[in-house]
Amino acid sequence: MEVIESKNLVKKFGKLEAVKGVSFEVQEGEIFGFLGPNGAGKTTTINMLCTLLAPTAGEAIVNGFNVIKERDQVRGSIGLVFQEPTLDDYLTAEQNLRFHAYAYSIPKKTLEPRMKALLDMVELWDRRKEKIDTYSGGMQRRLEIARGLLHHPKVLFLDEPTLGLDPQTRSRIWNHIHELRKKENLAIFMTTHYMDEAENCDRIAIIDYGKIVALDTPDNLKDAFGGDVVTIKTEDNDKAESLLKEQYNLQAEQENGAIRFTVPHGEEFLPGFVSGFPLCLISIGLHRPTLEDVFLKLTGRAIREQDVDQMQHMKRKMRMRGH
C-alpha cells in the first residue's frame, strides 16, 4: 500500500522554481531517501508533503489524505523531525512529550506506557526530568524522534536527521530507525546528503535543481552506473591509457598517478586482464561504485557536505548563545 503519492509537485517562490514537478510513491514500511545537494529542493518537498507549504501545482496524498484539502488528517498521520531543533528549551523532555500528547489528543492511558517505551528506545528515560537546554545535540535529536513517534504516525519524515552529529550518535540513530521500521511497519521518508547514510534506504530518489534525476534501490542505481571501478598503477600511465583505449575499448581517466576506468563484472574481468596486459602493473584495485560515484555521474558535481556542516554548526552555536 502506498502511504505517500506525489504527483508533479511544483513549488515556486516568486520567480524561482524550487521544485519542478516531482513524482514518486512511498510504500508502507519502506525507508525512502531523498538525496541531493543543499538547495536541491529536498526540504521544500518535505514542507509541501507535511502541509507547511502549499504546492504551486500538482498534488500529493499522504496516508490517503490530500495535503491541500485534508490538512488536519494529514497532520495527524505524520511525524516530523526537522533539520533544526523544534523542542521547547524551557521545558523538560517529559513536558515536551506531554505537550505533544495533548496537541495530538493522545489519551492518558495510552500515553504513559508509550512514553516509557519510546524514551527507553532512545535511551533518555533516566534524563526525562531534565530541561532541554542541558541536552546535547544528539540527545535532542533522539528526543525529537521519540516525540515524532508518540502519536503513532504512518509516515515519519526525517529532514537530515543526523546533520551535524558525531559518528557514534549517527549510527545510534540509524539503529533506532531500523528497529522502528521492523516493529511498527512505519514508512520513513528522509532527506540526506550523506552518501553512506543513503545506503540504509530501500529506495533513493536523487534530486538536483528541483528535479528527480534517478529513482531506484541503491544496488540498482550502482548497477546502472555501468559496472565496477578499476584503479591501476603502471610504470607508464600514458602508454597504459592509450593501450586500454585501443585494445580494450575502455575510456580511462588519470588521477593522482593512477588510472581509473569502469568495467561490467570487474571481478571476472580482472584475471584475464592481469595476465594479458603488456605493461608491468604496480598495483591494481577494484571497487563497486558508491552512491558518490553515481551522484557525480548523474549531476556532474559532488555534494558539498563540508559547507553545510559548518553552517549548521554555527547556527546551532548562535542559538545556544542567544539563550
Place this chain on the structure above:
Amino acid sequence: MTKFFHSIWVIAYREFLHFIQDRMRMISSFSMPILFLVIFGAGFGKLIGQMMPGVDYLQFMYPGILAMTVLMTSIMSGVSIVWDREFGFLKEVLVSPLNRSGILLGKAAGAIGIAIMQGIIMLVVAPIIGVSLSWGIVLALIPLIIILSMSMSALGLLIGARMRSQQGFQITMQLVIFPMMFLSGIFFPLTGVATWMEILSKINPVTYGIDAIRQVFLGTEAAGVTIFGHTMGIWESALLVTAVGVVLLLGAIWAFNRQE
C-alpha cells in the same frame, strides 16, 4: 468546535508552564513594579501632589504601575510567538493537528492568565506598601485586567504573527510599545500637557485602559479622560479597550492564518 477550544487550552497550558517554571520571571514580576513605584514615587511624588491637589501619589501611581505590568506582560506574551518561530518550536505546533486560530487565541488566553496572576501578586503587595484596597476595588480590577491584557496581547500577536526575527521585535518595542506606554498617562497625569501630546495620548487605546483602572481607585472626577468635552467613565473606557482588542485579535488571526 471542541478542537478549537482544545487548541486554545493546549497552547495556553504551555504559556502557564513557562511562567510557573521561570523563576527569573517570577522574581522580576514582583520586583520590577515595586522598583518603579519606589523610584517614580520618589521622583514624581511631590509633582503629582502639586498637579492634582488632594491626590496621594501612591494612589495615583499604583494603578498606573499595575496597568504597566499587565501591559508589558501581555505584549511580551503575544510577541513570544516570534521566539517560538525563531527557536523552531512553532513548527512543532504548526504541523500538529491543532487549529490555527485556536493556536493564536491560546497565546492570548495564556497572556491573560499570566496577567491575572501578576495582577494578583501586585494586589497582594499593595497593602504592604501602603496602598488602600477594598474588596470592591479588587473585584472591579480583575475584569479590567482581563480586557487590557486581551487587547495588549492581541497587539503583540499582531506584531509577532508575521515577524521573522528578534531584531524586528526590538524595533517595534522602541517604536510602538514604549511610546504607547509613555503617552498613556501611566507615569504622569495628562492634564495640561502640550496639545500634540494630548492628541496622541487620546488616540492611544492604552490611555483608556489605564484610565479605567485608575478610576477604580480615584473616582471619575479625579481621573477620567475628556474627549470632545465628554468625560469617559469606567464602562465607556472598558468598552473602547475591548473593541480595540477584538479588532486587533481578528487582525492577528487573519495575519497568522495567511502567513503559515
